[in-house]
Amino acid sequence: MNALAPFLIPLDVDPQAAPDPRHILKLLPRPVLIIGSDGVIIYANQASELSLNAVTGRGVSELFPSYHADLVRNGSYTTLLRSNRGDFFEAVFAPLDEQQYVIDLRPCIEAPATHPQDNFDELTGLVKRNSLLSHLSCALDGGQASSSVAIHCLDLDRFKMVNDTLGHSVGDLLLKKVADRLKAACRPDDVVARLGGDEFVVLQHDVEHTAAAETLAARMCDLIGRTYVINGNTINIGTSVGIAIGADPSIQASDLLRNGDLALYEAKKAGRGRFRIFEPGMDALLLQRREMEIDLRRALALKQFKLNYQPFVNVVTNRVDGFEALLRWEHPVNGNIPPLSFISLAEENGLIVKIGEWVMRTACIEAMSWPQESVVAVNVSPLQFKADTLLETVASALNRSGLPAHRLEIEITEGALLDDTDNVIQTLNALRNLGVKISMDDFGTGYSSLSYLQKFPFNKIKIDRSFVAGSGADSEAILRSIASLGTSLGMAITAEGVETAEQMARIRGERCTHAQGYLTGRPMSMDQIPAFLAENNLKEGAL
């Protein structure tokens, strides 16, 4: 026992007994906190109550404005924290378990001489997170009511691809150039930080109007998006920017950063190379998405997915040639959730691969029970190609169901051909060798590069509904040229979204071979198919 021992033992305790560790902790002369992974204080000892005003239930970030949730994610380590009273502490973070962390705080008598290497990112020379946060706290503390600061959170689009294809040394040079361009876009008193990887944050001072922040964000999107030349390679990347404006003096540095991150998330969702300003609703949106993600993860196991089938009709014979399988999510509380609201989420978190496998298996099995040998068309997400299991999934779905390969049609969008085209084409060829048909879905909406049609002999092109519905001369011209190009390449042409007899007459005139839409049949459940086919066969006879 050291000399402190007698001092630590309260008088009412038997001096002969071993001291209770909880008492030691409580009376330890320096602050110790235990926090949950959400940053809320679960335990505060006496010294922390006195010197930091720590209270259980408060967030640590209230005590240490520069505290950031990342601090508790990286196992145990030491960092420097400055309390809201201006005192410095050497803080040792140690995980108790996955949910709880001990923070041992040793007061620094003097303000520490900062080590430049701790504050600056070696590669780019930009400041790091800690330093950014202290700049930000200062700006928020000292801010006069008239001028606000803006936080711009950025990350780079396609950076990973550069690293993967050209190597890390080129990736590093690229990060340096990005850093240079960011500095060039900012004023000298703005702070540009690199938080790691391809994540950057800019702290903009004296933002009098939202417009000033928007101007800077637009400038950064433009500059970062311009071509780079590195080691003889021309490189194109982009950036998205999330902006959070700190106009309210009560806002915490870490909250502002989080808001910037939320806005960045929204910006990326809107498409690449954009910026978005944080709006209060964004937390709720993200929360909603998180909840949906949790539900989505369970949906497969709980058998909440169903397939509906929409017929497509051969416009020459008027026969139903087949059905496109459409995914339905029957949520027990929220009812039917349309694919548009959850597919992008499933793509984001990779669940789409598992869901896609289920769709493929189920569609093949269900098609086997149809009264006639119609084709079943199944959509495949670009991410399923990336997962590299598509061929196997299709082969085993055919095998297990006994569905002949020529009755399966796989629909891909142009998105699938965008990256890694050679690999995708290889997979497509392998699928075709199985005997499966391949069609190009939603043609005309994306990049619509006609060269894609040349790269792979699709069996069919599905022309997007917008060209079918649009009665303008443009839509018509586009419809006509895609159809005639497709037919000359020997591809079948489906017009999607055919709703009226007039549209039907028009697409017939434009050499479309198939129609799909409300006019020829709405999506229906599995058990409605026999009746639908029976009725359709009658009609066909009548024609």
Add this chain to the structure above:
Amino acid sequence: MADGIYRLIYYSRNHIARDEGAFATDIEEILEKSRANNRRDKITGALLFNGGCFAQVLEGPLSKLEAAFERIQQDERHGDVSVLALDQIDHRSFPNWAMSFIGISDVHGKRFAGIGVSSGFDPARLGGDAIYLLLKELAIEEEDAA
């Protein structure tokens, strides 16, 4: 990496004000700076301008070329910079020009008609090769005339 000689060709959209006087000063300034920097960096080439667009050929040691291009990229006086070509070369095509300049009002203006563009030269319609050949020819004539 051995610093071989490379040729970079790009075109870009002019962002400088339309006002003729201010514009002439800006161009003068760009050329003056370019010539000084390029001489230092052993970069040669030609810059073509028509009011709407710039097209430029830059030749020099790769590292210097990349540094110069990065400065040019960050220049707010133009935008939408499209790199048309970046190749290693054996010989410079503009050995005597730190930056030759060819404007539309040039005596050579008639040549633009020759390549089939009547309503103003638009480099966007030309490939890197065509721009390169055009600039090379014009620069050589300029040199002869000097």
